[in-house]
Amino acid sequence: MIRITVDAEPLEGRDGQTIAGVLIGAGRTAWRSAQTGDRGVFCGIGVCHDCLVTVNGVEGVRACQREAVDGDRVEREVRA
Amino acid sequence: MTGAAAAGAGARRVAILGGGPAGLAAAQAALAAGAEVTLLDEGGRLGGQYWRHHEQLTDRRLQHGWARFERLKGVLDRAEVHTGASVWSAEASDGVVRLRAVVGPADATSRTALEIEADAVVVATGAHDLALPVPGWTLPGVTTAGAAQALAKRDGVTVGRRTVVSGAGPFLLPVAQSLAIAGSEVVGVHEASRIGGLAAGWLPRPWQLAGKAGELVEYVGALARHRIPYRIGSGVVRVLGTDRVEGVVIAALDADWRPVPGSEREVACDSVALGHGFTPRLEVAIALGAAIEGDRRGRFVVVDDTQRTSVSGVYAAGEITGIGGADAALAEGAVAGFMAAGGSLDDDRMRGPLAVRRRMGAFAARLERAHGIRPGWTSWLADDTVICRCENVTRRTIADRADAPLRAMKLATRAGLGACQGRTCGRAVEAIVAEAGGSPEGFDRRPVLAPVRLGEVAALGRGSTVVDTEPARCDDAGTTVAAVDVQ
Incomplete structure (x- = not known):
């Protein structure tokens, strides 16, 4: 079991899950604000960049590609 | 033991890009032919999309041909393997292939720089969904x-x-x-x-x-x-x-x-x-100067019967040479790896892969005939349907600029200029431009290989080179025996 925070809210995931996997496992389907509405995972394999999040202060991390690490601080991104 | 020590002095150095079925089969065959092998994959684990997995999280009922994967992975202890490797520069000239990558967690700020020099490279970068x-x-x-x-x-x-x-x-x-x-x-x-x-x-x-x-x-x-x-x-x-x-x-x-x-x-x-359908991931092949051929129904790397591209020392295998599935990728990978390592098509160990390649090539042609995208799909779009997801560009905006040269259309609308570089919308934009009377060819001449942070590149102190090429002809061949691992 791992614990991460998403905009300061604690979420639990399974060891080895990607950040997208943890978010979806917690019932979230969208976590980035785009001009035409919120986005989450689309391609799931690192190509589309729809699922970008800020991780431990670093922007532009593909949630579907980054394995979640216990204690990760994840923040939503707002961009067009 | 490192690859160099195992292969001995003077062995051909073969770099392999991609750890899916094609890349793994290429590694196995190149090792069998006595090469010193370095394999790079951008994912955290080998297997590509076909054998995508996590040791604890994956339900085994979802895996196919797992024994084959374990066998292929098993021989890699004789190779140098880098997972989590994003290649941001690839060049082939004067018989030397130079690759630059960063290795580490996806999109992290401080990944390790990696430079590889090889005598040949097998590009097996696969495909993503369309x-x-x-x-x-x-x-x-x-x-x-x-x-x-x-x-x-x-x-x-x-x-x-x-x-x-x-x-x-x-x-x-x-x-x-x-x-x-x-x-x-x-x-x-x-x-x-x-x-x-x-x-x-x-x-x-x-x-x-x-x-x-x-x-x-x-x-x-x-x-x-x-x-x-x-x-x-x-x-x-x-x-x-x-x-x-x-x-x-x-x-x-x-x-x-x-x-x-x-x-x-x-x-x-x-x-x-x-x-x-699927879109081949051509970026590295294009950067290496390999000729690409096709039309709006699909553009692929051109290879000869040895899986060699138009560039000396550059081989390609798997979905980037045509969408044929895992069996075709395994066969093409074996041929590419073996030939990149200096092997011969007449070698007995090539009989199985060549036979499978021929059979699966026919399968791929029928797949395209049966399931290939038909032009009528654009009639389910509305004028305000977003086509480019990155830049939120609608069908109407693209169609209105369809008569402009492609580059001008992209600059004016921003379609295909977002974070994904047109990988997601390229085919759709081409269809809309064509339907509106424009000429859409060449949307896939993309300069960006892998998303690498500018700071990382600056720290490495070098720029990447992209070679643009003209299409060439493709040839294919094969025989008729069962598939085997190349040992």
């Missing part, structure tokens, strides 16, 4: 079929509880199976092709499916077990919802994939998986 735009497809809950598959396999999760699968091709079947096993009801699988196309594609020569047949039969069985309806000649033509998916409109599609008026019906669901 999901055609549908009104409403930017709503949360809509993913590609590949994303549904990857999340189910790799993370053990599904985006929703009631999923509609829509698109074209046999890949929809394992996706539906994965969704069902990972915990989502699959309301239906909608295949755009009609029975005529399917019969023309699969049925006349089912023996050519070979290993594939058993796998497909298994998927069809899974659909039956999970009571999943499979409907041909139909597809999702609109996604409904305000903040997230609430349902879809399904329509019957004619032979050109045009929705049949009056056939629309609404179906409630909370998630949609779209997959209308």
Whole structure:
């Protein structure tokens, strides 16, 4: 079991899950604000960049590609 | 033991880009031919999309040909392997291949720089899903079929509880199976092709499916077990919802994939998986100067019967040379790796791979005939449907600029200039431009290999080079024996 925070809210995931996997496992389907509405995972394999999040202060991390690490601080991104 | 020590002094150095079926088979064959092998994969684990997995999270029922994967992986202790490696520069000149990569967690700021020099390279970068735009497809809950598959396999999760699968091709079947096993009801699988196309594609020569047949039969069985309806000649033509998916409109599609008026019906669901085909990941091959050939139905790396591209020392295998599935990729990879290592096609160890390559090449041609995208799909778009997801560019905006040269159209509309560099929308933009009377060729001349942070590149102190090329001719060959691992 791992614990991460998403905009300061604690979420639990399974060891080895990607950040997208943890978010979806917690019932979230969208976590980035785009001009035409919120986005989450689309391609799931690192190509589309729809699922970008800020991780431990670093922007532009593909949630579907980054394995979640216990204690990760994840923040939503707002961009067009 | 390092690859160099195992292979001995003077061995050919073969770099392999991609750790999916093609890349792994290439590594096995190159090692068998005595080469010193370095394999790079951008994922955290080897296996590519076909064998995407996590040791604890993956349900084994979702894996196919796992023994083959373990066998291929088993020989890699004689190679140098880097996972989590993003290649940002690739050059081939004067018989030397130079690759630059950063290695570490995805999109991290401080990854380790890696420079590789080799005598030959096998590019086996695979493909990603091609999901055609549908009104409403930017709503949360809509993913590609590949994303549904990857999340189910790799993370053990599904985006929703009631999923509609829509698109074209046999890949929809394992996706539906994965969704069902990972915990989502699959309301239906909608295949755009009609029975005529399917019969023309699969049925006349089912023996050519070979290993594939058993796998497909298994998927069809899974659909039956999970009571999943499979409907041909139909597809999702609109996604409904305000903040997230609430349902879809399904329509019957004619032979050109045009929705049949009056056939629309609404179906409630909370998630949609779209997959209308695959797009090869050509960026590294293009950077290396390899000739690309094709048209708007698909552009692929041109290879000869040794899997060599138009550039000396540069070989290609798997989906970047044509969408043929894992069996074709394994066979092509074996040939590419063996030849890159200085082997000969006359070697007995090449008989199996050459036979499979020939058989699966025919399968790929029939797949395209049966399931290839038909031009009528654009008639399910609305004028205000977002086509470029990154820059939120609508169909109308693109069509209005269709008469401009492609580069001017892109600069004016920003279509294809966002974070994904047109990888997601390229095919759709080309179709819309063509339909509006423009000339869309060449959308895939992309300069960006892998997303690398500018700071990282600056720290490495060098720039990348991109070579643009003209198409050349393609040739193919093969014989008739069963597949074997190249030992």
